[in-house]
Amino acid sequence: MSTASPHSQGSQSVAAGPKSHPRxxxxxxxxxxxxxxxxxxxxxxxxxxxxxxxxxxxxxxxxxxxxxxxxxxxxxxxxxxxxxxxxxxxxxxxxxxxxxxxxxxxxxxxxxxxxxxxxxxxxxxxxxxxxxxxxxxxxxxxxxxxxxxxxxxxxxxxxxxxxxxxxxxxxxxxxxxxxxxxxxxxxxxxxxxxxxxxxxxxxxxxxxxxxxxxxxxxxxxxxxxxxxxxxxxxxxxxxxxxxxxxxxxxSVAFFSDINVLKSQVNGALAETPFGQFLAPGIADRTDVDIVFRP
The missing domain is CATH 3.40.50.300 (P-loop containing nucleotide triphosphate hydrolases)
Structure with missing residues (x-):
């Protein structure tokens, strides 16, 4: 989330309008x-x-x-x-x-x-x-x-x-x-x-x-x-x-058919018959599913 910092010049304040509620x-x-x-x-x-x-x-x-x-x-x-x-x-x-x-x-x-x-x-x-x-x-x-x-x-x-x-x-x-x-x-x-x-x-x-x-x-x-x-x-x-x-x-499977490849992470990479997939942030020797749509 980004936040806007206050403007450094001037001290004018703007009154907020009435907050609209969800319907x-x-x-x-x-x-x-x-x-x-x-x-x-x-x-x-x-x-x-x-x-x-x-x-x-x-x-x-x-x-x-x-x-x-x-x-x-x-x-x-x-x-x-x-x-x-x-x-x-x-x-x-x-x-x-x-x-x-x-x-x-x-x-x-x-x-x-x-x-x-x-x-x-x-x-x-x-x-x-x-x-x-x-x-x-x-x-x-x-x-x-x-x-x-x-x-x-x-x-x-x-x-x-x-x-x-x-x-x-x-x-x-x-x-x-x-x-x-x-x-x-x-x-x-x-x-x-x-x-x-x-x-x-x-x-x-x-x-x-x-x-x-x-x-x-x-x-x-x-x-x-x-x-x-x-x-x-x-x-x-x-x-x-x-x-x-x-x-x-x-959630992927609910929207469409899926293909799933099973693999294990080593050095932030998952080896598959189609080559290596990036798996950043996942510990070595973790079993993973690689899911893709047809």
Missing amino acids: LEIRNIHRYFDGRAVVDDVSLQIQAGQVTCLLGPSGCGKSTTLRMIAGVEMQDSGEIYVDGKLICDTVFRVPPERREIGLMFQDFALFPHLSVADNVAFGLKGSKDEKRVRVEELLQKVSLTRFIDEYPHHLSGGEQQRVALARALAPRPRIMLMDEPFSGLDNRLRDGIRDETLTLLKEEDTAVLLVTHEPEEAMRMADEIALMRGGKIIQQGAPYNVYTRPSDKA
């Missing part, structure tokens, strides 16, 4: 099931307009973390803040409906007996005319205005997903939680709908936490990736950095 912050969250830590000391910060992907294999604690942020499950310890205000610890708890948090899941969960317009307007407050204006605005953004009076079963899977997005955004949530929302779509549709969704969320300046087990999806969508394994966040950073500077062998 979402979770601090040292734990959750136990049958004495086992499913979420183990997880901390995250997400700014407004930022997309963070919680990436990891099935069963690593991603969805449990999402449910605690949403308020449908309580943490055993730790705190959750929105715009610097505490919304939940182990004593105080803002109910889910008052957290200004939107939810999107793999199952679009549209109401089959309601029209597209009524689905989108479901969580809105205000007069009938005010609701209609907001509904029309969002359906125009997702290119579904022509279906405003149709019912969900008349729509394709991709169209239903866009209705679910419009419904989740209608109340202008400060945070959007997304749990594998694109996994039910076929590959042909998925990329286009992911990009449309990302554009719309950024336009609304929403902080997004996207849960996925697909590295490609995280690399495509995220401003930051939090790689999770065994209930812990193993590594966190920009997608390029997480990919090119993995924290361990398992």
Whole structure:
């Protein structure tokens, strides 16, 4: 870390502006099931307009973390803040409906007996005319205005997903939680709908936490990736950095196939059939794995 030294000439001081809080912050969250830590000391910060992907294999604690942020499950310890205000610890708890948090899941969960317009307007407050204006605005953004009076079963899977997005955004949530929302779509549709969704969320300046087990999806969508394994966040950073500077062998293997050469260090060098590899700072006679991608 570099630090700036004070300027040697003059004594003018500049008052610092107000510190902006992260849109979402979770601090040292734990959750136990049958004495086992499913979420183990997880901390995250997400700014407004930022997309963070919680990436990891099935069963690593991603969805449990999402449910605690949403308020449908309580943490055993730790705190959750929105715009610097505490919304939940182990004593105080803002109910889910008052957290200004939107939810999107793999199952679009549209109401089959309601029209597209009524689905989108479901969580809105205000007069009938005010609701209609907001509904029309969002359906125009997702290119579904022509279906405003149709019912969900008349729509394709991709169209239903866009209705679910419009419904989740209608109340202008400060945070959007997304749990594998694109996994039910076929590959042909998925990329286009992911990009449309990302554009719309950024336009609304929403902080997004996207849960996925697909590295490609995280690399495509995220401003930051939090790689999770065994209930812990193993590594966190920009997608390029997480990919090119993995924290361990398992992290490399999660993003792609790997080749592994076993060797032993002598004189800061590891001998292999492909020649010598530098191994600075590793003691002689230490067994090492040399890992590279195809």
